[in-house]
Amino acid sequence: MKYLLALFLIFTSFTISSQVCIGKADYFNEASKSNSLEEINNFKNTITVVVLPEKNRLDFENIIKEYWDVTKYEFVTLSDYQKNREKYIYPAYSLLKFDNYIVTIQHRSTYWTFINVNLVYSTIKKFKPKGKSTFESVYLASVYLSPVLNLKYRNYEDFNSGSSIMNYNVGFFKNYIQNINSNVKAGNNFSCFEDYINNEKLKELKTKKLYILQKVRENRNLVLNGDSDSELKETLSKYKFEYEVISSDDLQKNILNKDEEFYYFMYSQINTKKIITIFNSKTGEIIYNVINKLSENLKGSDFNKLSDDINKT
Numbered sequence: 001m002k003y004l005l006a007l008f009l010i011f012t013s014f015t016i017s018s019q020v021c022i023g024k025a026d027y028f029n030e031a032s033k034s035n036s037l038e039e040i041n042n043f044k045n046t047i048t049v050v051v052l053p054e055k056n057r058l059d060f061e062n063i064i065k066e067y068w069d070v071t072k073y074e075f076v077t078l079s080d081y082q083k084n085r086e087k088y089i090y091p092a093y094s095l096l097k098f099d100n101y102i103v104t105i106q107h108r109s110t111y112w113t114f115i116n117v118n119l120v121y122s123t124i125k126k127f128k129p130k131g132k133s134t135f136e137s138v139y140l141a142s143v144y145l146s147p148v149l150n151l152k153y154r155n156y157e158d159f160n161s162g163s164s165i166m167n168y169n170v171g172f173f174k175n176y177i178q179n180i181n182s183n184v185k186a187g188n189n190f191s192c193f194e195d196y197i198n199n200e201k202l203k204e205l206k207t208k209k210l211y212i213l214q215k216v217r218e219n220r221n222l223v224l225n226g227d228s229d230s231e232l233k234e235t236l237s238k239y240k241f242e243y244e245v246i247s248s249d250d251l252q253k254n255i256l257n258k259d260e261e262f263y264y265f266m267y268s269q270i271n272t273k274k275i276i277t278i279f280n281s282k283t284g285e286i287i288y289n290v291i292n293k294l295s296e297n298l299k300g301s302d303f304n305k306l307s308d309d310i311n312k313t
Contacts, residue, residue, distance in 0.1 A: 019192035019268055019275060020176060020286065022183040025142045032191035039138050040187050042091070046121050048073040049088050051081045051097035059170045064096075067177045070185040094121035094140070117143040117173075119180060141180045144192075144268075167213070167266065171252030178284030192275065192289060201280065201287035203313030204263070209242045210278070211251060211264040238300035240307040255281045263287065267298055276302055 019025075024033040035043075048071045052060045061075055071094065081088070081097070088095060096119050119141040145168050183190055190196070236243065246254075246264075254260055261282040268275050274295060278288035288309070292302070 019144045019277070020141070020179050020190065021144075021192045022141045022180065022188060022190040024139045025144075025192065032189075032193055034189035035138070035140060037187060040140070040184060042123070043094055043121050043138070043140055043184070044071055046071055046092060046094040048094045048096050048119075049076050049081070050074070051076055051078055051095065053098060054078065056170060060173060063170065063174045063177055067174065068181050070181050089122045091121065091123055094119065116145055117176065119184070140184055143176045143180075167248070169248060169252045171255035174255060175279055175281065175284035179286065182284070190286065192277075193291065194289070195291055196286065196289040197309060198285075198287040199313040201263075201285070202278075202310055205241055205278075205310050206313070208263060209244055210239070211244055211246045211254070211262060212236070213251060213265065214245050214247045235298065235300045236303060238303035238307065241310060258282070274298065274302075276306070 021032050023035050048068070050061075050064055050068075050073050052075070054077070064073060064075075073096075076084075076088075087093075096117070099116055099118050118139060120137050120139045122137055236245070243265075251264060254262065261280065263278050263280060266277040266279065268277075273291060273293045274297070276288070276290045276292075277286055279285070280287055288306070290305070290309075
């Protein structure tokens with residue numbers, strides 16, 4: 001009960017966007033550990049079993065086919081994976097799959113669902129030649145997807161509606177896969193719990209438009225102090241460069257247009273902290289990742305800081 005309640009308190013503080021962590025992300029302790037070179041090399045020798053949602057599965061598969069080359073891979077349906085789960089525990093395989101968590105409060109009908117995309121493989125923890133060996137998981141990367149807080153779905157296939165997850169569609173998935181593939185392939189680690197600014201890339205926003213996801217507005221009661229359009233306009237007015245508020249559908253179309261490169265703004269909460277992230281639409285690269293540990297709501301001061309950071313480049 002205490003464990004479930006702790007999960008509930010943590011998960012209910014998440015709002016918008018995802019965080020891409022390359023390495024062993026620990027959301028409970030809000031920390032991330034790097035993978036060793038040995039762990040990365042062991043992973044590269046696996047066959048990655050890719051388990052995708054059924055809806056739009058071919059679109060997701062095409063993203064893997066085009067942007068995944070760090071390991072060999074094979075596609076397995078969710079039903080086949082569930083029937084043969086133990087087969088894929090062994091070190092010959094790694095898994096790239098959507099994981100769904102359901103958290104309930106005892107004696108109540110309240111429940112919470114949470115979803116993330118994990119890249120993981122297993123190592124033998126204790127070998128028993130005449131018994132059942134035990135294994136432990138090595139996480140190479142995690143993408144934390146953020147549900148709308150009034151979410152009422154229990155199965156991750158239901159998130160395909162587009163209204164339940166702030167940043168879950170084929171376009172976002174493309175950028176996540178690009179990010180994971182390139183970083184793991186290069187042996188890089190990236191902690192989503194630490195500040196990171198790529199000044200060379202960030203300075204491009206002096207002349208390039210920044211796209212801001214419209215769902216910042218749609219989830220306004222949680223990310224802004226009030227709920228008026230004027231408040232959103234006032235908040236965004238603190239950004240001193242060109243921007244455009246864009247819908248998820250339009251942002252996806254733009255991401256999937258390979259000829260167009262742009263940057264888009266993401267925001268998420270973790271407990272009482274907020275993380276502001278800017279992605280490159282063409283490569284999936286994160287060029288800006290800033291943590292504020294003293295404030296959870298999106299404010300004009302965040303856009304003031306972003307503007308100052310751009311000016312410093």
